[in-house]
Structures are given as structure tokens and as C-alpha cells.
Amino acid sequence: MNSIAATAERLGFTWRKFKITLGVLIGTEFASIALVAVFMPIILVPLTKEFGWSRAEVSAGITIQLWTGAIMTMVWGGIGDRLGVRGPLAVGVAGMIAATLVLAQGHGFLPIYYACFVMFGVMGSTAINYTKIIGAIYTRRRGLAMAVVGMEGALISALLPFLLVIIQREFGWRGVVMSTAFAMICAAPLVFLLIEEPAHAARAKAGKVQAAAPAALPGLTAAQVRVSPIFWLVTGAGMAGNMAITGVVPHIVAIAQSAGLKPVLAVGALSVITIAQFVGQLCGGVTMDRSRTIMVAVPFLICLAAGLVTMGFASATLGGAPMLYVGAALTGFGIGGRRSMSFYFMTRYFGVRALGEIAGLNTAVSAFALAPAPLFLGWIFDVTGSYRIGVLVMAGSCVLAGILYLVCPPYRFTPEGHDLQAEGEAA
Numbered sequence: 001m002n003s004i005a006a007t008a009e010r011l012g013f014t015w016r017k018f019k020i021t022l023g024v025l026i027g028t029e030f031a032s033i034a035l036v037a038v039f040m041p042i043i044l045v046p047l048t049k050e051f052g053w054s055r056a057e058v059s060a061g062i063t064i065q066l067w068t069g070a071i072m073t074m075v076w077g078g079i080g081d082r083l084g085v086r087g088p089l090a091v092g093v094a095g096m097i098a099a100t101l102v103l104a105q106g107h108g109f110l111p112i113y114y115a116c117f118v119m120f121g122v123m124g125s126t127a128i129n130y131t132k133i134i135g136a137i138y139t140r141r142r143g144l145a146m147a148v149v150g151m152e153g154a155l156i157s158a159l160l161p162f163l164l165v166i167i168q169r170e171f172g173w174r175g176v177v178m179s180t181a182f183a184m185i186c187a188a189p190l191v192f193l194l195i196e197e198p199a200h201a202a203r204a205k206a207g208k209v210q211a212a213a214p215a216a217l218p219g220l221t222a223a224q225v226r227v228s229p230i231f232w233l234v235t236g237a238g239m240a241g242n243m244a245i246t247g248v249v250p251h252i253v254a255i256a257q258s259a260g261l262k263p264v265l266a267v268g269a270l271s272v273i274t275i276a277q278f279v280g281q282l283c284g285g286v287t288m289d290r291s292r293t294i295m296v297a298v299p300f301l302i303c304l305a306a307g308l309v310t311m312g313f314a315s316a317t318l319g320g321a322p323m324l325y326v327g328a329a330l331t332g333f334g335i336g337g338r339r340s341m342s343f344y345f346m347t348r349y350f351g352v353r354a355l356g357e358i359a360g361l362n363t364a365v366s367a368f369a370l371a372p373a374p375l376f377l378g379w380i381f382d383v384t385g386s387y388r389i390g391v392l393v394m395a396g397s398c399v400l401a402g403i404l405y406l407v408c409p410p411y412r413f414t415p416e417g418h419d420l421q422a423e424g425e426a427a
Helices: 002-011 015-030 034-051 055-083 086-105 110-137 142-150 154-194 198-202 222-226 229-258 263-290 294-313 320-339 341-350 355-370 372-384 388-406 420-426
Strands: none
Touching: 015 034, 015 110, 015 154, 034 055, 034 154, 034 229, 055 086, 055 110, 055 229, 055 355, 055 372, 086 110, 086 154, 110 341, 110 355, 154 263, 222 355, 229 263, 229 294, 229 320, 229 341, 229 355, 229 372, 229 388, 263 294, 263 320, 263 341, 294 320, 294 341, 294 388, 320 341, 341 355, 372 388
């Protein structure tokens, strides 16, 4: 048993870390904004039919969520860095449950619908603190750990769209939303039994369980990062790559249906994407740990761009279900591979000292810039009757991201927190 424990420790995994990681994984999947992302493609079309709203009007809820979340990620990240992560996460889960229950009432009044998405943005953005936990407790295999957490229960999510379609068929879209609220209520107690404060968990092995100031962790301060050109370059590249994800994912079912494919095939594409994300995130996590350059993101961007074009041009008369699913697989692999990369890159350029606030700023800037993407795709369909022009624009954003990564400098920090730049200057 001692040899097994020693091997686990050498690889960077312990039972304590497993427990905390499990709590984070449950939280990111079942007690966060992730469930909203799962049910939105299912309820988008029913909402337009019941209330007569356009797809652009429905998609605007996602834009509002992203903008409000952009403001609050910086706030919640800073609170997590200074006061601890458990408080913000508890408030966030409670707020998400309340907003979901209100949305399920379905009043057909757009201001109420948009108010729910304001709450999703404000309360869902507390999840930025899960990144702080993982970034602090892992040094070895940090990329793999972030990838596993970033999967957000991808294997379970592969089944959720089919389950939600069944619920929607039996109980309508309101039943879909109510079921997600129930999942959050059940998951919340488990999360808070399993997770720990980052400083507490990181020092448990040494017997130092008292809370530690953020300055005890290696890295730059938030003020130093905000004026760093590297931060804005890496953020810009991540933003360009995420535009495709933010814009296309809420419309995936609608894209397939508008091309004449059956609803069951459209929902199947969601599950293919989710399963492919699982594979992509494992591959991305392993390659992040082994790679010494930010260019590790480029192959996944190529897959994402190719998948979007393939999926976006599939129709009942062109390629049919096979083309749709090939595109979905490439899209999911690309999304999964680079999903946790932005935050991982932040740890390698700036350390983990102020990771909560840094990640919050990164998310905030990205969300403000990317929030119009779902609205843009909905508007393109309303104007042209097709998603193809919008899909091509999204694929082009992936190409731009690859170009920006090409000009990024080498990493500054090792996974263990050594400042290579400072050591070089001292030598």
C-alpha cells in the first residue's frame, strides 16, 4: 500500500486531491451554469413556438448571461482570492437554483426571461473559483487535472440531451428546466462536503492547515498581470478560439433541424460532441503537461474549424447524418482539447498567486467580446434563412486564434511555480 501511495504522490495524485477534484467535478457539472448550457439547445425552438419569439430574441438571453457574468467573474474571483472560495460558491448555487425555478414558470414575458439570465450570469460566475482550487492543489499533472474538471462530466452529459428530450416530450420545456433545478438541489450538499479551501488543501500534506494569504502562493499579483501585454495577447487568442464555441453551441440542434435533418439526429449531434469533448479534453490535458509551448492549442483549433464547416454544411441532401456526426465529432474534439487551456496558460505565464482574479478578468473580457456571438448567429438565420454564413465566420475566428498563438512568448512559470524569468535574470 505504501508503494501505491508513493507512486500516486509522485504522479501528483492523492486520495485527498481525488476527493476535492470529485467535488469540483460535481459542482461544475450539476451545480453551475453548465446545466443551462445543456438545456438551452433543447428549449430554444419550443420557446420560439410557444411565445412567438424570434431565435435572436431567445439567443439574447445567452448574450445577457455572458455580459452580466463578465462583470461578476472579476468580483467573485477577487473575493475567492481574498476571503476563500466556499462562500461565493454557496451563494452562486443558491442563486442559480432560484433563477432556474423562476425560468421554469414560463410567463412568456421577455423581461422576466432576460432577468433569469441576468441571475444566471451573476450567480453562475462564482464557478470561476473552482479553477482556483484545482490550480492551487495540483503542480504535477495540472493540465490533466484541469482537463478532467473541464470535461464537466462529459460522459454523463452525453446522455443528458436524450434524457432531456424525453422529459420535454412528456412534460414540455418547463419540465426540462425544472429537472435541472432538481439536479442542482441534489448536487449542492455533495459539493460542499468534498471541496476545501485551496490554501488548506495545498498545505494539508505538510500539516499546515491554517488559511494562507494569497501571497504565499507563487506568481504575479493581479495588478502586475493587468498591465502585461502577454496577458492581453493570450486572452485575445483564447477569445478568438472561444467565439466559435460561444456562438455555435446554443444553435447546434437548430442548425441541424434547419438543414432538414430529423430532431433525433440533431440531438444525437449534441451527444457526439459531448463524447468527443471527453476524448479531446483528455488529449488536451496530457499534451498540455508534456508540451513546453502554447502552440499546443493549434491542432485543436484546426479540428474545431474543420468540424464547424462540416457540420454547418451537412443537410438532408448533402452528407446527411454521417456528415453531421463527423462534423460534430471534430467540433467536440476541438472544443474539448482547448476548453481548459486558457486557464492553464494563465498558470504558466503568471502563476497561481492571484489565479481567481486573473481568471475572472480573462473570463470577463472574453464574455464581453463574445456575448454577441449567439445573437449574431440567430440574426444571420432570421435574415438569410440559413446558418452557413455565420458558421463560416465562426470557423474564421479559429484561424485568427491560431495566428495569435504563433506570436506568444515562452512560458514564464514552471508547473511547480518556479519563475524562469527571475531565475534567468539572477543568473
